[in-house]
Amino acid sequence: MTTTVHPKTSPEVGGIGHAVRRKEDDRFIQGAGRYLDDIVLPGMLHMAIVRSPIAHGRIRSIDTSAAEQTEGVVAVITGQMLAEHNLAWMPTLSGDTQAVLATDKVRYQGQEVAAVVATDPYIARDAASLVFVDYEELPAITSPQQALEPGAPVIRDDKEGKTDNVAYIWEAGDKEATDAAFAKADVVVTLDTHYPRSHPSPLETCGALADVNPATGEATIYLTSQAPHAHRTLFALVAGLPEENIRIVSPDIGGGFGNKVPIYPGYVVATVASLLLGKPVKWVETRTENLISTGFARDYHMHGELALTSDGRILAMRASILSDQGAFYADAQPSRFRAGLFHICTGSYDFGAAHVTAKGAYTNKAPGGVAYRCSFRVTEASYLIERLVDNAAWKLGMDPAEFRMKNFIRPEQFPYRSPTGFVYDSGDYHTALREAMKLVDYEGWRRKQAEGHPEGKLYGVGIASFTEVVGAGNSKEYDIAGIKMFDSAELRIHPTGKAILKLGVRTQGQGHETTFAQIVAEELGIPYTDVKVQEGDTDNTPYGLGTYASRSTPVGGAATAVVARRIREKAKKIAAHLLEASEDDLEWEPGRFFVRGTDKGVTIQEVAFAAYTNPPEGLEAGLEDVCYYDPPNMTYPFGSYIVVVEVDPGDGTWKVVDMAAVDDCGVRINPMIVEGQIMGGLTEGFAKANMQWITFDEQGNCIGSNFLDYLVPTAWETPRFKLGATVTPSPHHPLGAKGVGESATVGSPAAYVNAVLDALRRAGHPVENIDMPVLPHRVWGAIQGVAVKP
Amino acid sequence: MQITVTVNGTTYTSDVEPRRLLVDYIRNDLGLTGTHIGCDTTSCGACTLIMDGKPVKSCTILAVQADGSEIRTVEGLKRDGQLHPIQKAFKEHHGLQCGFCTPGMMMVGSALIEQNPRPSEEEVRWAISGNICRCTGYQNIVAAIQAAGRELAERG
Numbered sequence A: 001m002t003t004t005v006h007p008k009t010s011p012e013v014g015g016i017g018h019a020v021r022r023k024e025d026d027r028f029i030q031g032a033g034r035y036l037d038d039i040v041l042p043g044m045l046h047m048a049i050v051r052s053p054i055a056h057g058r059i060r061s062i063d064t065s066a067a068e069q070t071e072g073v074v075a076v077i078t079g080q081m082l083a084e085h086n087l088a089w090m091p092t093l094s095g096d097t098q099a100v101l102a103t104d105k106v107r108y109q110g111q112e113v114a115a116v117v118a119t120d121p122y123i124a125r126d127a128a129s130l131v132f133v134d135y136e137e138l139p140a141i142t143s144p145q146q147a148l149e150p151g152a153p154v155i156r157d158d159k160e161g162k163t164d165n166v167a168y169i170w171e172a173g174d175k176e177a178t179d180a181a182f183a184k185a186d187v188v189v190t191l192d193t194h195y196p197r198s199h200p201s202p203l204e205t206c207g208a209l210a211d212v213n214p215a216t217g218e219a220t221i222y223l224t225s226q227a228p229h230a231h232r233t234l235f236a237l238v239a240g241l242p243e244e245n246i247r248i249v250s251p252d253i254g255g256g257f258g259n260k261v262p263i264y265p266g267y268v269v270a271t272v273a274s275l276l277l278g279k280p281v282k283w284v285e286t287r288t289e290n291l292i293s294t295g296f297a298r299d300y301h302m303h304g305e306l307a308l309t310s311d312g313r314i315l316a317m318r319a320s321i322l323s324d325q326g327a328f329y330a331d332a333q334p335s336r337f338r339a340g341l342f343h344i345c346t347g348s349y350d351f352g353a354a355h356v357t358a359k360g361a362y363t364n365k366a367p368g369g370v371a372y373r374c375s376f377r378v379t380e381a382s383y384l385i386e387r388l389v390d391n392a393a394w395k396l397g398m399d400p401a402e403f404r405m406k407n408f409i410r411p412e413q414f415p416y417r418s419p420t421g422f423v424y425d426s427g428d429y430h431t432a433l434r435e436a437m438k439l440v441d442y443e444g445w446r447r448k449q450a451e452g453h454p455e456g457k458l459y460g461v462g463i464a465s466f467t468e469v470v471g472a473g474n475s476k477e478y479d480i481a482g483i484k485m486f487d488s489a490e491l492r493i494h495p496t497g498k499a500i501l502k503l504g505v506r507t508q509g510q511g512h513e514t515t516f517a518q519i520v521a522e523e524l525g526i527p528y529t530d531v532k533v534q535e536g537d538t539d540n541t542p543y544g545l546g547t548y549a550s551r552s553t554p555v556g557g558a559a560t561a562v563v564a565r566r567i568r569e570k571a572k573k574i575a576a577h578l579l580e581a582s583e584d585d586l587e588w589e590p591g592r593f594f595v596r597g598t599d600k601g602v603t604i605q606e607v608a609f610a611a612y613t614n615p616p617e618g619l620e621a622g623l624e625d626v627c628y629y630d631p632p633n634m635t636y637p638f639g640s641y642i643v644v645v646e647v648d649p650g651d652g653t654w655k656v657v658d659m660a661a662v663d664d665c666g667v668r669i670n671p672m673i674v675e676g677q678i679m680g681g682l683t684e685g686f687a688k689a690n691m692q693w694i695t696f697d698e699q700g701n702c703i704g705s706n707f708l709d710y711l712v713p714t715a716w717e718t719p720r721f722k723l724g725a726t727v728t729p730s731p732h733h734p735l736g737a738k739g740v741g742e743s744a745t746v747g748s749p750a751a752y753v754n755a756v757l758d759a760l761r762r763a764g765h766p767v768e769n770i771d772m773p774v775l776p777h778r779v780w781g782a783i784q785g786v787a788v789k790p
Numbered sequence B: 001m002q003i004t005v006t007v008n009g010t011t012y013t014s015d016v017e018p019r020r021l022l023v024d025y026i027r028n029d030l031g032l033t034g035t036h037i038g039c040d041t042t043s044c045g046a047c048t049l050i051m052d053g054k055p056v057k058s059c060t061i062l063a064v065q066a067d068g069s070e071i072r073t074v075e076g077l078k079r080d081g082q083l084h085p086i087q088k089a090f091k092e093h094h095g096l097q098c099g100f101c102t103p104g105m106m107m108v109g110s111a112l113i114e115q116n117p118r119p120s121e122e123e124v125r126w127a128i129s130g131n132i133c134r135c136t137g138y139q140n141i142v143a144a145i146q147a148a149g150r151e152l153a154e155r156g
């Protein structure tokens, strides 16, 4: 572990460790980004979707005549029409099926029932409201507990032989060993908590612009897609289009956070409409459509237990999870196990045994369960262990920092095999926590807390020392819908020494155009400003699984380093030829080969020119290569966050008065971009702890269907953050880097909640738990010891 | 209905439906797609532009209401080939990630610093509290607006 890494390259070259400014910013600050809705094609038509107003019901009939007669309407598409082409259903990313347009039943409010295509978006919306659907309403199931009650109506009666609402059952760990450890425990702490439904709600909603050429059958589909290559393959499989005729273009993306990983019905219908009408068809969601129908996150009901010794050691953990999956199981998940959840449910702690079960239930709610700045289900897992550990320290009368220090996996134990069988690559948890305590002045805040708040408010200090897992594959164990989780980079060095790097991943704001250019700069000494990074167009980039679950740097970044090194090997041969020296006598310094012990050398630019103008005999011309990188393991970033809150016991409101976040994501390629990712994540963590959730009433009406009801924090509510870093390189990543995009969203929620609970407990209120969001009335109720409505 | 508006110094006369939103007019009729749409409840500020000197949410105003007014959008921030201080500051302070909120943030920020070039952190946070960013956590946006204000003040 170190706290700083000194760059090897000059600031002009801008390799690893330089906080160079982002190349992509120039177009965004001038309003010249090109997002999906900015694209206009000649003759383009517009599509609007007709959605179910009810959560559960049988479709009796659909009357499209009024819509069809509206001037400007070109077509009205129903599920029946899709069924004729065998397109009424599509596969989800987790091996289930999902209705494209409902034919039999609607299963959640907002489900897609029909689509109207018109010459103008206003007309399309007008006409969508003229499609009359007659429903026979059925009782709505709005919780997984309700779904699993005996005799509950079967939501997925489309699945042959389905007699219950179970979506899946998974298990990990060793039940016997865990039971044995619990039998020996001095103390057992338990926690029941609901991680509420949330929505990534990127500022740009989802959309598609499908352009099928009627003459050639070639389909260019512009999509708000975090995974364009995987989407191309799925389009080929779903629509039966030949894959070489499909080109997915993912333009600039206005934030994704997991929301733009699944394939949505609107994408498919727009493509079918373009195919049928021979014209480009654009569909862009409204915010309400985005919130009520596209991939939500979380909605996990968790029960956890820790077995403890009276002197403060963890012996074992037990957990059972009940997940609300909505009407279709569309969680983007590797098929072999509950990745994320099982990987790190034991957190940063060393103990002998764990046993976890996870059950998913169908409900009459929107499908999804996507990662929201989260590697599959790590966010929920991290929250559970960090809340449990906090309750354990409290029950044992120990300081929560001391309790963590005592139970952390020690640095010399890495690589560390967890009780659920996964191997953590590297870590130094003690140092990260110590750094965070220094940064926030932990002792100082504890003193202030003991002295009492000058205005009678309550200070609380909360910690979360999370471990994350990011960067799927390896491809033996990880796949999405059967496609292996590798990723790719293709690098071409032009004769003038400039370069183009093409990647299988897709940025949505993470700064790939800069970060990945910096990796090339590091490896080849070509200034990052001379390296163009291209992503998102499947015709022009190598195949990859895309950007989500913080996998771009661990996998795409590794691919970039490896391909650059391969090119350096070839460059060396050319350099030897130019210098008339033996390869063995050549040394490399960033940007230049030289003959050892002399000042005779050639720059990489000179080599590049020679690769096209004067290649050595017997060597192929050109200087380019491609790498498909299959990581040997995931990477395990970690960190410690400490939050100080001030709770007003009079009304239960709370605010963050100090926060320190120390992250260790291995080697930081661009520290500025890394810190930007962390601050964004800390804000999302705060959002979920403080205000942001989606609920449903008993009829299954979505409460939280717009930004007035679904509260996302503005600058006014968002806390200020102090950031710190430690650097523990990943031993298996070519650059020692780990992913970072989601660490803060994963790690921080527990810190906020632990802080509020600490405030109450230290003021003499023995509160076991308050579920997120920690709303004022819940805090007030906990202080008063009275039950309040959720 | 016929309207006449001046956008970024160019005067346009157009026929628009009375119900047409100003943001659709700007984006689709004038092709100025730097102004974005992020919600349907006047909550996000992605559509913010400057109308007659004041930041307004163009999704909540009809094009016909803009008749006779002077509008500046993100495309009009750059003057004489020079980036506006706010544009430079957003890049310098990493005040953007996906860039979708950025035009709206910069329009509000530029309006603020033109009136008050040295706003406090609180004043900046309040001024942009009608704008949502889902990526950055705001800290760098605040820093960028303050830095741009300083540059503006120093220029005099």
Ligand code: FES
Residues within 6 Å of the ligand: B036, B037, B038, B039, B040, B041, B042, B043, B044, B045, B046, B047, B048, B057, B058, B059, B060
């Ligand atoms: S689009 Fe205007 S406020 Fe959101």
Ligand code: FES
Residues within 6 Å of the ligand: A203, A254, A255, A509, B095, B096, B097, B098, B099, B100, B101, B102, B132, B133, B134, B135, B136
């Ligand atoms: S930069 Fe993405 S919404 Fe602000």
